Amino acid sequence: ETGVTQTPRHLVMGMTNKKSLKCEQHLGHNAMYWYKQSAKKPLELMFVYNFKEQTENNSVPSRFSPECPNSSHLFLHLHTLQPEDSALYLCASSLAGPSYNEQFFGPGTRLTVL
Amino acid sequence: AQTVTQSQPEMSVQEAETVTLSCTYDTSESDYYLFWYKQPPSRQMILVIRQEAYKQQNATENRFSVNFQKAAKSFSLKISDSQLGDAAMYFCAYRSAVGDKLIFGTGTRLQVFP
Numbered sequence: 001e002t003g004v005t006q007t008p009r010h011l012v013m014g015m016t017n018k019k020s021l022k023c024e025q026h027l028g029h030n031a032m033y034w035y036k037q038s039a040k041k042p043l044e045l046m047f048v049y050n051f052k053e054q055t056e057n058n059s060v061p062s063r064f065s066p067e068c069p070n071s072s073h074l075f076l077h078l079h080t081l082q083p084e085d086s087a088l089y090l091c092a093s094s095l096a097g098p099s100y101n102e103q104f105f106g107p108g109t110r111l112t113v114l
Numbered sequence: 115a116q117t118v119t120q121s122q123p124e125m126s127v128q129e130a131e132t133v134t135l136s137c138t139y140d141t142s143e144s145d146y147y148l149f150w151y152k153q154p155p156s157r158q159m160i161l162v163i164r165q166e167a168y169k170q171q172n173a174t175e176n177r178f179s180v181n182f183q184k185a186a187k188s189f190s191l192k193i194s195d196s197q198l199g200d201a202a203m204y205f206c207a208y209r210s211a212v213g214d215k216l217i218f219g220t221g222t223r224l225q226v227f228p
Contacts, residue, residue, distance in 0.1 A: 033214070
């Protein structure tokens with residue numbers, strides 16, 4: 001596998017389910033990000049991890065719980081979601097440091113909450 | 115807070131022609147970076163081109179170039195000799211020189227006709 005991978009690619013869940021999204025990067029990066037992409041809205045940054053430490057939480061509801069066990073893996077644990085949480089969830093990675101550094105994106109997980 | 119505005123939800127261009135996508139942003143910062151990302155249908159978002167605000171020279175990457183007008187806070191993308199593979203959503207993004215947050219516009223869907 002190369003680049004940034006995400007699993008699953010598609011997920012349908014009920015509001016009472018618990019599920020997790022997984023992201024893995026094979027680029028030797030040390031910063032990882034979760035974004036939410038909804039139709040007709042700008043991509044929203046959710047969380048940022050630098051060297052496994054969370055450095056940004058963009059006022060995300062607690063029903064979304066991130067986990068970064070190491071610099072290569074990032075999870076988003078989902079619990080008691082709402083239908084408005086249906087969206088494409090994108091993971092990205094980069095080298096930490098200068099803002100010039102390019103973020104590399106994964107293909108996303110298409111989440112549908114029933 | 116910084117904002118990014120893309121006023122063209124959709125654009126179309128004929129193959130081999132030139133098209134310009136508009137982007138404006140609002141910031142009180144003097145040092146920052148601007149990016150154009152491309153998201154083809156059902157494929158990963160990739161970086162097209164980036165510009166450092168302290169550089170007056172407009173960035174160029176093969177058929178892609180930008181018109182960066184710092185005083186006007188404008189950052190348009192010009193695609194020359196358009197190809198069918200250029201069809202995608204194009205996102206303009208802003209990143210402060212300090213911090214991890216990448217702020218995106220709502221995107222412009224580009225169609226390329228043969």
